[in-house]
Amino acid sequence: MPRRPFGEAPLRDGLRQGAGLAALVLLCTLAAAAATLALPAALGRAFDAVLSGEDATGPVVECGLLLGAAALFTALDALATAALGARTTARLRTRTLRHVLAAGPRAAERLGPGDLVARLVGNAAQAGAAPATAVALAAGALLPAGALVALVLTDWTTAVAFAVGMPLLALLLRLFVRASGDSSERYLAAQGLIAGRLVEAVRGARTVAAAGTRDREAARILGPLPELRRQGLRMWRVQGRSTAQAATLLPLLQLSVLAVAGLRVAAGELSVGGLFAAWRYAVLATGIGAFVGQLNALVRARRAADRLQEVLDLPTPHHGPSQLPAGTGRLEFRGAVVRHAGRTVLDVPVLRLPGGSVTAVVGRSGSGKSSLAALAGRLEDPSAGSVLLDGVPLPELTHTALRTAVTQAFARPELVGATVHDTIALGVRDPGEARVVQAAREACAHGFVRRLPAGYATPCPSAPLSGGERQRVGLARAFTRPGRLLILDDALSGLDSATAAQVGEVLFHPSPSHARLVVAHRPETAARADRVVWLEDGRVRAVGPHAELWRDPAYREVFGGGE
Protein backbone atom coordinates (compact mmCIF):
# COMPACT_ATOMS: atom_id res chain seq x y z
CA MET A 1 0.00 0.00 0.00
CA PRO A 2 1.49 3.42 -0.90
CA ARG A 3 2.43 5.43 2.14
CA ARG A 4 0.41 8.61 2.60
CA PRO A 5 2.44 11.81 2.85
CA PHE A 6 1.38 12.20 6.48
CA GLY A 7 2.93 14.67 8.84
CA GLU A 8 3.84 17.22 6.19
CA ALA A 9 0.93 19.50 7.07
CA PRO A 10 1.67 19.98 10.78
CA LEU A 11 5.34 20.58 9.99
CA ARG A 12 4.58 23.04 7.20
CA ASP A 13 2.12 24.87 9.46
CA GLY A 14 4.66 24.94 12.28
CA LEU A 15 7.25 26.44 9.95
CA ARG A 16 4.81 29.00 8.55
CA GLN A 17 3.51 30.13 11.94
CA GLY A 18 6.98 30.38 13.46
CA ALA A 19 8.38 32.03 10.33
CA GLY A 20 10.01 34.90 12.27
CA LEU A 21 11.87 32.62 14.65
CA ALA A 22 12.71 30.20 11.84
CA ALA A 23 14.26 33.13 9.93
CA LEU A 24 16.29 34.04 13.02
CA VAL A 25 17.54 30.43 13.33
CA LEU A 26 18.45 30.48 9.64
CA LEU A 27 20.20 33.84 9.95
CA CYS A 28 22.20 32.80 13.04
CA THR A 29 23.19 29.47 11.48
CA LEU A 30 24.29 31.22 8.27
CA ALA A 31 26.22 33.89 10.17
CA ALA A 32 27.94 31.28 12.36
CA ALA A 33 28.72 29.25 9.21
CA ALA A 34 30.13 32.31 7.42
CA ALA A 35 32.40 33.15 10.38
CA THR A 36 33.53 29.51 10.63
CA LEU A 37 34.20 29.39 6.89
CA ALA A 38 36.26 32.58 6.92
CA LEU A 39 38.38 31.36 9.84
CA PRO A 40 40.69 28.81 8.06
CA ALA A 41 41.66 31.33 5.38
CA ALA A 42 42.43 33.93 8.07
CA LEU A 43 44.41 31.34 10.03
CA GLY A 44 46.30 30.43 6.85
CA ARG A 45 47.17 34.11 6.30
CA ALA A 46 48.30 34.43 9.92
CA PHE A 47 50.48 31.32 9.51
CA ASP A 48 52.08 32.61 6.32
CA ALA A 49 52.68 36.03 7.93
CA VAL A 50 54.38 34.46 10.96
CA LEU A 51 56.46 32.06 8.79
CA SER A 52 57.61 34.90 6.52
CA GLY A 53 58.42 37.18 9.48
CA GLU A 54 55.83 39.82 8.48
CA ASP A 55 53.56 41.71 10.93
CA ALA A 56 50.83 39.17 11.86
CA THR A 57 48.70 41.53 14.03
CA GLY A 58 46.04 42.12 11.37
CA PRO A 59 45.36 38.42 10.58
CA VAL A 60 45.48 37.48 14.30
CA VAL A 61 42.87 40.19 15.19
CA GLU A 62 40.81 38.99 12.26
CA CYS A 63 40.94 35.41 13.62
CA GLY A 64 39.84 36.64 17.09
CA LEU A 65 36.89 38.58 15.66
CA LEU A 66 35.78 35.61 13.57
CA LEU A 67 35.99 33.27 16.56
CA GLY A 68 33.91 35.70 18.67
CA ALA A 69 31.31 36.10 15.93
CA ALA A 70 31.00 32.32 15.50
CA ALA A 71 30.47 31.86 19.28
CA LEU A 72 27.91 34.68 19.49
CA PHE A 73 25.80 33.46 16.56
CA THR A 74 25.98 29.86 17.77
CA ALA A 75 24.60 30.96 21.18
CA LEU A 76 21.83 33.06 19.54
CA ASP A 77 21.02 30.11 17.30
CA ALA A 78 20.59 27.83 20.34
CA LEU A 79 18.20 30.32 21.95
CA ALA A 80 16.09 30.84 18.83
CA THR A 81 16.00 27.07 18.19
CA ALA A 82 14.65 26.39 21.70
CA ALA A 83 12.03 29.15 21.38
CA LEU A 84 10.92 27.92 17.95
CA GLY A 85 10.60 24.34 19.25
CA ALA A 86 8.56 25.41 22.28
CA ARG A 87 6.23 27.58 20.23
CA THR A 88 5.69 25.01 17.52
CA THR A 89 4.98 22.34 20.13
CA ALA A 90 2.45 24.57 21.88
CA ARG A 91 0.70 25.35 18.59
CA LEU A 92 0.64 21.70 17.52
CA ARG A 93 -0.80 20.68 20.90
CA THR A 94 -3.47 23.37 20.85
CA ARG A 95 -4.48 22.58 17.30
CA THR A 96 -4.61 18.83 17.86
CA LEU A 97 -6.45 19.17 21.17
CA ARG A 98 -9.04 21.46 19.56
CA HIS A 99 -9.53 18.88 16.85
CA VAL A 100 -9.91 16.06 19.39
CA LEU A 101 -12.56 18.04 21.25
CA ALA A 102 -14.34 18.91 18.00
CA ALA A 103 -14.29 15.27 16.87
CA GLY A 104 -16.18 14.35 20.07
CA PRO A 105 -16.37 11.01 21.88
CA ARG A 106 -15.52 9.05 18.73
CA ALA A 107 -11.91 10.37 18.82
CA ALA A 108 -11.17 8.75 22.18
CA GLU A 109 -13.04 5.62 21.08
CA ARG A 110 -10.98 5.19 17.92
CA LEU A 111 -7.49 5.80 19.27
CA GLY A 112 -7.96 5.23 23.00
CA PRO A 113 -7.42 7.93 25.62
CA GLY A 114 -3.89 6.78 26.56
CA ASP A 115 -2.68 6.78 22.98
CA LEU A 116 -4.28 10.20 22.42
CA VAL A 117 -2.51 11.64 25.48
CA ALA A 118 0.81 10.11 24.35
CA ARG A 119 0.38 11.77 20.96
CA LEU A 120 -0.61 15.14 22.42
CA VAL A 121 2.19 15.20 24.98
CA GLY A 122 5.20 13.23 23.68
CA ASN A 123 4.68 13.19 19.92
CA ALA A 124 3.74 16.90 19.79
CA ALA A 125 7.03 17.78 21.52
CA GLN A 126 9.02 15.58 19.11
CA ALA A 127 7.20 17.01 16.09
CA GLY A 128 7.61 20.53 17.51
CA ALA A 129 11.37 20.23 17.21
CA ALA A 130 11.10 19.55 13.48
CA PRO A 131 10.95 23.09 12.03
CA ALA A 132 14.06 24.19 13.94
CA THR A 133 15.89 20.97 13.02
CA ALA A 134 14.86 21.31 9.36
CA VAL A 135 16.10 24.91 9.21
CA ALA A 136 19.33 23.99 11.00
CA LEU A 137 19.80 21.05 8.66
CA ALA A 138 19.25 23.17 5.54
CA ALA A 139 21.50 25.96 6.82
CA GLY A 140 23.98 23.43 8.17
CA ALA A 141 24.36 21.99 4.65
CA LEU A 142 25.74 25.34 3.59
CA LEU A 143 28.79 24.96 5.83
CA PRO A 144 30.11 21.78 4.14
CA ALA A 145 29.02 23.13 0.73
CA GLY A 146 30.78 26.45 1.41
CA ALA A 147 33.86 24.58 2.66
CA LEU A 148 33.92 22.60 -0.60
CA VAL A 149 33.78 25.84 -2.64
CA ALA A 150 36.55 27.31 -0.45
CA LEU A 151 38.57 24.13 -1.03
CA VAL A 152 38.20 24.62 -4.82
CA LEU A 153 39.31 28.24 -4.45
CA THR A 154 42.27 27.28 -2.21
CA ASP A 155 43.47 24.53 -4.54
CA TRP A 156 41.20 22.73 -7.02
CA THR A 157 43.21 19.49 -7.02
CA THR A 158 42.50 18.99 -3.30
CA ALA A 159 38.77 19.46 -4.03
CA VAL A 160 38.94 16.69 -6.66
CA ALA A 161 40.55 14.36 -4.08
CA PHE A 162 37.66 15.13 -1.73
CA ALA A 163 34.90 14.73 -4.35
CA VAL A 164 35.95 11.14 -5.13
CA GLY A 165 34.55 9.89 -1.76
CA MET A 166 31.32 11.97 -1.85
CA PRO A 167 28.97 9.42 -3.56
CA LEU A 168 29.79 6.88 -0.84
CA LEU A 169 28.90 9.40 1.86
CA ALA A 170 25.57 10.25 0.13
CA LEU A 171 24.66 6.55 -0.09
CA LEU A 172 25.43 6.13 3.60
CA LEU A 173 23.07 8.96 4.59
CA ARG A 174 20.29 7.65 2.37
CA LEU A 175 20.42 4.18 3.91
CA PHE A 176 20.41 5.73 7.36
CA VAL A 177 17.25 7.79 6.77
CA ARG A 178 15.35 4.75 5.48
CA ALA A 179 16.27 2.42 8.34
CA SER A 180 15.89 5.10 11.01
CA GLY A 181 12.42 6.15 9.77
CA ASP A 182 11.06 2.63 9.93
CA SER A 183 12.30 1.94 13.46
CA SER A 184 11.09 5.36 14.71
CA GLU A 185 7.59 4.61 13.44
CA ARG A 186 7.45 1.23 15.18
CA TYR A 187 8.98 2.67 18.36
CA LEU A 188 6.33 5.42 18.61
CA ALA A 189 3.51 2.94 17.92
CA ALA A 190 4.70 0.66 20.76
CA GLN A 191 4.96 3.67 23.07
CA GLY A 192 1.35 4.65 22.25
CA LEU A 193 0.15 1.11 22.93
CA ILE A 194 1.76 1.05 26.38
CA ALA A 195 0.31 4.48 27.22
CA GLY A 196 -3.16 3.35 26.12
CA ARG A 197 -3.07 0.21 28.26
CA LEU A 198 -1.72 2.17 31.22
CA VAL A 199 -4.64 4.62 31.13
CA GLU A 200 -7.12 1.73 30.87
CA ALA A 201 -5.54 0.10 33.93
CA VAL A 202 -5.55 3.33 35.95
CA ARG A 203 -9.22 3.89 35.15
CA GLY A 204 -10.06 0.30 35.99
CA ALA A 205 -7.81 0.13 39.08
CA ARG A 206 -10.71 -0.98 41.30
CA THR A 207 -11.74 -3.78 38.96
CA VAL A 208 -8.14 -4.95 38.66
CA ALA A 209 -7.70 -4.96 42.45
CA ALA A 210 -11.03 -6.72 42.99
CA ALA A 211 -10.22 -9.36 40.40
CA GLY A 212 -6.75 -9.86 41.88
CA THR A 213 -5.19 -9.58 38.44
CA ARG A 214 -2.51 -7.01 39.19
CA ASP A 215 0.35 -9.10 37.86
CA ARG A 216 -1.53 -10.11 34.75
CA GLU A 217 -2.48 -6.47 34.16
CA ALA A 218 1.14 -5.33 34.61
CA ALA A 219 2.21 -7.98 32.09
CA ARG A 220 -0.50 -6.84 29.66
CA ILE A 221 0.55 -3.17 29.94
CA LEU A 222 4.19 -4.05 29.41
CA GLY A 223 3.39 -6.48 26.59
CA PRO A 224 4.73 -4.13 23.88
CA LEU A 225 7.92 -3.50 25.90
CA PRO A 226 10.05 -6.07 24.02
CA GLU A 227 9.00 -4.42 20.73
CA LEU A 228 9.81 -0.98 22.19
CA ARG A 229 13.20 -2.25 23.31
CA ARG A 230 13.82 -3.95 19.95
CA GLN A 231 13.02 -0.80 17.98
CA GLY A 232 14.93 1.44 20.42
CA LEU A 233 18.01 -0.75 20.09
CA ARG A 234 17.53 -0.87 16.34
CA MET A 235 17.46 2.94 16.19
CA TRP A 236 20.64 3.18 18.22
CA ARG A 237 22.27 0.42 16.15
CA VAL A 238 21.40 2.21 12.91
CA GLN A 239 22.74 5.50 14.25
CA GLY A 240 25.83 3.83 15.74
CA ARG A 241 26.59 1.97 12.49
CA SER A 242 26.14 5.10 10.38
CA THR A 243 28.31 7.13 12.77
CA ALA A 244 31.02 4.43 12.70
CA GLN A 245 30.94 4.23 8.90
CA ALA A 246 31.13 8.02 8.69
CA ALA A 247 33.96 8.03 11.26
CA THR A 248 35.97 5.68 9.00
CA LEU A 249 35.20 7.38 5.73
CA LEU A 250 35.59 11.01 6.81
CA PRO A 251 39.21 10.89 8.10
CA LEU A 252 40.13 9.03 4.90
CA LEU A 253 38.71 11.92 2.88
CA GLN A 254 40.59 14.44 5.04
CA LEU A 255 43.82 12.44 4.70
CA SER A 256 43.51 12.28 0.92
CA VAL A 257 43.09 16.09 0.83
CA LEU A 258 46.12 16.50 3.13
CA ALA A 259 48.22 14.16 0.96
CA VAL A 260 47.35 16.00 -2.26
CA ALA A 261 47.99 19.38 -0.55
CA GLY A 262 51.36 18.07 0.74
CA LEU A 263 52.39 17.08 -2.82
CA ARG A 264 51.34 20.55 -4.03
CA VAL A 265 53.46 22.24 -1.29
CA ALA A 266 56.44 20.01 -2.28
CA ALA A 267 55.94 21.09 -5.89
CA GLY A 268 55.97 24.75 -4.73
CA GLU A 269 52.39 25.32 -5.99
CA LEU A 270 50.82 25.84 -2.54
CA SER A 271 52.01 27.74 0.55
CA VAL A 272 52.14 26.14 4.03
CA GLY A 273 49.26 28.45 5.04
CA GLY A 274 47.38 27.19 1.97
CA LEU A 275 47.94 23.58 3.07
CA PHE A 276 46.63 24.44 6.53
CA ALA A 277 43.54 26.16 5.06
CA ALA A 278 42.89 23.21 2.68
CA TRP A 279 43.06 20.75 5.57
CA ARG A 280 40.65 22.88 7.72
CA TYR A 281 38.21 23.17 4.79
CA ALA A 282 38.37 19.42 4.29
CA VAL A 283 37.48 18.99 7.98
CA LEU A 284 34.54 21.42 7.62
CA ALA A 285 33.36 19.77 4.40
CA THR A 286 33.30 16.39 6.12
CA GLY A 287 31.18 18.03 8.85
CA ILE A 288 28.37 16.48 6.84
CA GLY A 289 28.85 13.54 9.22
CA ALA A 290 27.26 15.65 11.99
CA PHE A 291 24.15 15.43 9.86
CA VAL A 292 23.54 11.90 11.04
CA GLY A 293 22.36 13.06 14.49
CA GLN A 294 20.27 15.95 13.15
CA LEU A 295 18.84 13.80 10.40
CA ASN A 296 17.84 11.23 12.98
CA ALA A 297 16.02 13.89 15.01
CA LEU A 298 14.24 15.09 11.88
CA VAL A 299 13.19 11.59 10.85
CA ARG A 300 11.81 10.93 14.35
CA ALA A 301 10.03 14.31 14.33
CA ARG A 302 8.36 13.50 11.02
CA ARG A 303 7.15 10.12 12.25
CA ALA A 304 5.78 11.90 15.36
CA ALA A 305 4.07 14.41 13.07
CA ASP A 306 2.53 11.48 11.16
CA ARG A 307 0.92 10.37 14.39
CA LEU A 308 -0.48 13.86 15.01
CA GLN A 309 -1.77 13.93 11.45
CA GLU A 310 -3.68 10.71 12.11
CA VAL A 311 -5.47 12.55 14.92
CA LEU A 312 -6.07 15.60 12.70
CA ASP A 313 -7.58 13.28 10.08
CA LEU A 314 -10.35 12.15 12.45
CA PRO A 315 -13.63 13.43 11.03
CA THR A 316 -15.33 16.27 12.88
CA PRO A 317 -19.07 16.83 12.71
CA HIS A 318 -20.15 19.57 10.34
CA HIS A 319 -22.41 22.30 11.74
CA GLY A 320 -24.75 24.21 9.47
CA PRO A 321 -25.79 27.86 9.66
CA SER A 322 -29.40 27.41 10.91
CA GLN A 323 -31.07 28.58 14.09
CA LEU A 324 -34.05 26.86 15.66
CA PRO A 325 -37.54 28.24 15.18
CA ALA A 326 -39.73 28.67 18.27
CA GLY A 327 -40.52 25.23 19.65
CA THR A 328 -40.72 22.97 22.65
CA GLY A 329 -38.20 20.27 21.77
CA ARG A 330 -40.12 18.09 19.30
CA LEU A 331 -37.91 15.20 18.16
CA GLU A 332 -38.24 13.21 14.97
CA PHE A 333 -36.19 10.21 13.84
CA ARG A 334 -36.41 9.46 10.11
CA GLY A 335 -34.86 6.20 9.01
CA ALA A 336 -32.13 6.72 11.60
CA VAL A 337 -29.64 3.85 11.61
CA VAL A 338 -26.53 3.42 13.78
CA ARG A 339 -23.89 0.93 12.68
CA HIS A 340 -20.72 -0.03 14.48
CA ALA A 341 -18.13 -2.13 12.64
CA GLY A 342 -20.76 -3.17 10.09
CA ARG A 343 -23.27 -4.23 12.76
CA THR A 344 -26.59 -2.36 12.97
CA VAL A 345 -27.15 -1.49 16.63
CA LEU A 346 -30.10 0.86 16.13
CA ASP A 347 -32.70 1.11 13.36
CA VAL A 348 -35.53 3.60 13.83
CA PRO A 349 -37.57 4.05 10.61
CA VAL A 350 -40.04 6.59 12.06
CA LEU A 351 -40.33 7.97 15.57
CA ARG A 352 -41.96 11.27 16.54
CA LEU A 353 -41.72 12.53 20.11
CA PRO A 354 -43.85 15.60 20.87
CA GLY A 355 -42.27 18.62 22.54
CA GLY A 356 -43.12 19.85 26.03
CA SER A 357 -43.44 16.32 27.43
CA VAL A 358 -41.41 13.51 28.98
CA THR A 359 -40.40 10.39 27.05
CA ALA A 360 -38.83 7.44 28.80
CA VAL A 361 -36.64 5.06 26.80
CA VAL A 362 -36.59 1.52 28.17
CA GLY A 363 -35.18 -1.78 27.00
CA ARG A 364 -32.84 -4.52 27.99
CA SER A 365 -29.12 -3.91 28.29
CA GLY A 366 -27.63 -3.41 24.83
CA SER A 367 -31.02 -2.71 23.20
CA GLY A 368 -29.82 0.68 21.92
CA LYS A 369 -31.08 3.19 24.55
CA SER A 370 -27.79 5.11 24.83
CA SER A 371 -27.40 5.05 21.05
CA LEU A 372 -30.86 6.66 20.68
CA ALA A 373 -29.99 9.27 23.34
CA ALA A 374 -26.64 9.97 21.59
CA LEU A 375 -28.46 10.55 18.28
CA ALA A 376 -31.00 12.87 19.92
CA GLY A 377 -28.22 15.02 21.41
CA ARG A 378 -25.99 14.71 18.34
CA LEU A 379 -23.15 13.13 20.24
CA GLU A 380 -23.21 10.80 17.28
CA ASP A 381 -24.53 11.18 13.75
CA PRO A 382 -26.63 8.36 12.32
CA SER A 383 -24.90 6.14 9.75
CA ALA A 384 -28.04 6.69 7.65
CA GLY A 385 -31.23 8.75 8.02
CA SER A 386 -31.71 11.87 10.08
CA VAL A 387 -32.82 13.33 13.40
CA LEU A 388 -34.78 16.58 13.57
CA LEU A 389 -35.34 18.94 16.46
CA ASP A 390 -38.41 21.16 16.07
CA GLY A 391 -38.34 20.37 12.36
CA VAL A 392 -34.65 21.19 11.75
CA PRO A 393 -32.16 18.38 10.97
CA LEU A 394 -29.53 18.52 13.74
CA PRO A 395 -26.50 18.92 11.38
CA GLU A 396 -28.07 22.09 9.94
CA LEU A 397 -27.92 23.83 13.32
CA THR A 398 -24.99 25.98 14.36
CA HIS A 399 -22.90 24.51 17.16
CA THR A 400 -24.15 27.16 19.58
CA ALA A 401 -27.80 26.72 18.59
CA LEU A 402 -27.53 22.96 19.13
CA ARG A 403 -25.69 23.10 22.45
CA THR A 404 -27.97 25.86 23.79
CA ALA A 405 -31.07 23.88 22.90
CA VAL A 406 -29.94 20.45 24.09
CA THR A 407 -28.69 19.61 27.58
CA GLN A 408 -27.40 16.20 28.59
CA ALA A 409 -26.51 14.27 31.72
CA PHE A 410 -24.86 10.86 31.92
CA ALA A 411 -24.47 7.84 34.16
CA ARG A 412 -20.76 8.48 34.80
CA PRO A 413 -20.17 12.22 34.42
CA GLU A 414 -16.62 13.53 34.44
CA LEU A 415 -15.94 16.42 36.78
CA VAL A 416 -14.36 18.69 34.21
CA GLY A 417 -14.22 22.03 36.05
CA ALA A 418 -11.49 23.18 38.45
CA THR A 419 -13.93 23.29 41.40
CA VAL A 420 -17.33 21.73 42.07
CA HIS A 421 -18.89 25.14 41.36
CA ASP A 422 -17.11 25.34 37.98
CA THR A 423 -18.19 21.80 37.14
CA ILE A 424 -21.84 22.61 37.76
CA ALA A 425 -21.55 25.92 35.88
CA LEU A 426 -19.63 24.38 32.95
CA GLY A 427 -20.58 25.92 29.63
CA VAL A 428 -22.63 28.74 31.17
CA ARG A 429 -21.05 32.16 31.04
CA ASP A 430 -21.30 33.89 34.39
CA PRO A 431 -24.15 31.78 35.83
CA GLY A 432 -24.17 33.47 39.26
CA GLU A 433 -24.00 31.74 42.62
CA ALA A 434 -27.78 31.60 43.08
CA ARG A 435 -28.36 29.71 39.82
CA VAL A 436 -25.66 27.14 40.63
CA VAL A 437 -27.04 26.54 44.14
CA GLN A 438 -30.61 26.31 42.78
CA ALA A 439 -29.54 23.70 40.20
CA ALA A 440 -27.68 21.76 42.90
CA ARG A 441 -30.78 21.82 45.11
CA GLU A 442 -32.94 20.51 42.26
CA ALA A 443 -30.43 17.69 41.70
CA CYS A 444 -30.36 16.92 45.47
CA ALA A 445 -26.65 17.81 45.46
CA HIS A 446 -26.66 20.96 47.62
CA GLY A 447 -26.50 19.05 50.93
CA PHE A 448 -23.38 17.02 50.27
CA VAL A 449 -21.63 19.79 48.27
CA ARG A 450 -22.04 22.12 51.26
CA ARG A 451 -20.38 19.51 53.49
CA LEU A 452 -17.29 19.25 51.24
CA PRO A 453 -14.06 20.78 52.70
CA ALA A 454 -14.52 24.08 50.85
CA GLY A 455 -18.14 23.66 49.78
CA TYR A 456 -18.72 24.68 46.17
CA ALA A 457 -15.11 25.96 45.98
CA THR A 458 -13.66 22.48 46.64
CA PRO A 459 -11.25 21.49 43.86
CA CYS A 460 -12.65 18.45 42.03
CA PRO A 461 -9.64 16.19 42.74
CA SER A 462 -10.15 16.82 46.50
CA ALA A 463 -13.89 16.20 46.37
CA PRO A 464 -14.43 12.62 47.52
CA LEU A 465 -17.73 11.88 45.76
CA SER A 466 -19.58 8.58 45.52
CA GLY A 467 -20.93 7.41 42.16
CA GLY A 468 -24.42 8.66 43.01
CA GLU A 469 -23.08 12.03 44.19
CA ARG A 470 -21.11 12.47 40.98
CA GLN A 471 -24.29 11.71 39.06
CA ARG A 472 -26.11 14.43 41.01
CA VAL A 473 -23.34 16.94 40.22
CA GLY A 474 -23.80 15.95 36.57
CA LEU A 475 -27.56 16.48 36.88
CA ALA A 476 -27.00 19.87 38.51
CA ARG A 477 -24.79 20.81 35.57
CA ALA A 478 -27.64 19.90 33.21
CA PHE A 479 -30.18 21.83 35.30
CA THR A 480 -28.02 24.99 35.19
CA ARG A 481 -28.53 25.17 31.44
CA PRO A 482 -32.21 24.83 30.71
CA GLY A 483 -32.62 24.13 27.00
CA ARG A 484 -35.63 22.99 25.04
CA LEU A 485 -34.53 19.34 25.20
CA LEU A 486 -33.06 17.65 28.26
CA ILE A 487 -31.55 14.18 27.74
CA LEU A 488 -30.73 11.99 30.71
CA ASP A 489 -28.83 8.87 29.69
CA ASP A 490 -29.05 6.61 32.70
CA ALA A 491 -28.30 9.68 34.85
CA LEU A 492 -30.47 8.50 37.76
CA SER A 493 -29.14 4.93 38.00
CA GLY A 494 -26.82 5.60 40.97
CA LEU A 495 -29.47 7.35 43.07
CA ASP A 496 -31.41 5.59 45.80
CA SER A 497 -35.18 5.40 45.21
CA ALA A 498 -36.01 8.26 47.60
CA THR A 499 -33.46 10.64 46.02
CA ALA A 500 -34.48 9.56 42.51
CA ALA A 501 -38.10 10.33 43.41
CA GLN A 502 -37.07 13.76 44.74
CA VAL A 503 -35.12 14.59 41.56
CA GLY A 504 -38.12 13.25 39.63
CA GLU A 505 -40.26 16.04 41.12
CA VAL A 506 -38.23 18.54 39.09
CA LEU A 507 -37.65 16.30 36.13
CA PHE A 508 -41.23 15.23 35.56
CA HIS A 509 -42.84 18.47 36.60
CA PRO A 510 -45.22 19.39 33.76
CA SER A 511 -43.48 21.97 31.62
CA PRO A 512 -44.92 22.68 28.19
CA SER A 513 -41.83 24.69 27.21
CA HIS A 514 -39.32 21.85 27.00
CA ALA A 515 -39.05 18.14 26.27
CA ARG A 516 -37.24 15.51 28.28
CA LEU A 517 -35.85 12.20 27.06
CA VAL A 518 -34.97 9.90 29.94
CA VAL A 519 -33.25 6.52 29.62
CA ALA A 520 -35.01 4.64 32.42
CA HIS A 521 -34.22 1.43 34.23
CA ARG A 522 -36.83 1.71 36.97
CA PRO A 523 -40.56 1.05 36.30
CA GLU A 524 -41.51 3.97 38.56
CA THR A 525 -39.41 6.34 36.38
CA ALA A 526 -41.08 5.02 33.22
CA ALA A 527 -44.50 5.31 34.93
CA ARG A 528 -44.03 9.06 35.45
CA ALA A 529 -43.21 9.74 31.79
CA ASP A 530 -45.88 10.82 29.32
CA ARG A 531 -44.90 7.96 27.03
CA VAL A 532 -42.42 5.12 26.84
CA VAL A 533 -40.29 4.11 23.84
CA TRP A 534 -39.59 0.41 24.28
CA LEU A 535 -36.48 -0.75 22.44
CA GLU A 536 -35.58 -4.32 21.66
CA ASP A 537 -32.48 -5.40 19.74
CA GLY A 538 -32.01 -1.90 18.33
CA ARG A 539 -35.60 -1.54 17.10
CA VAL A 540 -38.65 0.20 18.54
CA ARG A 541 -40.91 -2.58 19.77
CA ALA A 542 -43.67 -0.28 21.06
CA VAL A 543 -44.47 3.31 22.01
CA GLY A 544 -47.15 4.09 24.57
CA PRO A 545 -47.98 4.92 28.17
CA HIS A 546 -46.22 2.77 30.74
CA ALA A 547 -49.53 1.59 32.26
CA GLU A 548 -50.64 0.25 28.89
CA LEU A 549 -47.34 -1.46 28.07
CA TRP A 550 -47.19 -2.94 31.56
CA ARG A 551 -49.95 -5.38 30.57
CA ASP A 552 -47.46 -7.10 28.29
CA PRO A 553 -45.41 -9.68 30.25
CA ALA A 554 -42.46 -9.15 27.89
CA TYR A 555 -42.44 -5.45 28.84
CA ARG A 556 -42.53 -6.31 32.53
CA GLU A 557 -39.62 -8.66 31.89
CA VAL A 558 -37.48 -5.65 30.87
CA PHE A 559 -37.61 -4.53 34.51
CA GLY A 560 -37.24 -8.12 35.71
CA GLY A 561 -34.02 -7.26 37.50
CA GLY A 562 -36.19 -5.53 40.09
CA GLU A 563 -34.34 -2.22 39.96
Ligand SMILES: Nc1ncnc2c1ncn2[C@@H]1O[C@H](COP(=O)(O)OP(=O)(O)OP(=O)(O)O)[C@@H](O)[C@H]1O
Ligand atom coordinates in the same frame (compact mmCIF):
# COMPACT_ATOMS: atom_id res chain seq x y z
N1 LIG B 1 -18.75 2.55 19.96
C1 LIG B 1 -19.30 1.35 19.79
N2 LIG B 1 -18.66 0.41 19.07
C2 LIG B 1 -19.19 -0.80 18.87
N3 LIG B 1 -20.39 -1.17 19.37
C3 LIG B 1 -21.07 -0.28 20.09
C4 LIG B 1 -20.57 1.03 20.35
N4 LIG B 1 -21.48 1.69 21.10
C5 LIG B 1 -22.50 0.83 21.31
N5 LIG B 1 -22.25 -0.34 20.71
C6 LIG B 1 -23.13 -1.51 20.70
O1 LIG B 1 -24.43 -1.08 20.40
C7 LIG B 1 -25.37 -1.81 21.14
C8 LIG B 1 -26.30 -0.85 21.85
O2 LIG B 1 -25.54 -0.15 22.80
P1 LIG B 1 -26.22 0.91 23.77
O3 LIG B 1 -25.15 1.46 24.64
O4 LIG B 1 -27.00 1.87 22.95
O5 LIG B 1 -27.20 -0.02 24.61
P2 LIG B 1 -28.03 0.35 25.92
O6 LIG B 1 -29.40 -0.13 25.66
O7 LIG B 1 -27.86 1.76 26.29
O8 LIG B 1 -27.31 -0.60 26.97
P3 LIG B 1 -27.17 -0.42 28.57
O9 LIG B 1 -28.53 -0.39 29.15
O10 LIG B 1 -26.43 -1.64 28.95
O11 LIG B 1 -26.41 0.83 28.80
C9 LIG B 1 -24.61 -2.69 22.10
O12 LIG B 1 -24.62 -4.01 21.59
C10 LIG B 1 -23.21 -2.13 22.09
O13 LIG B 1 -22.27 -3.15 22.22
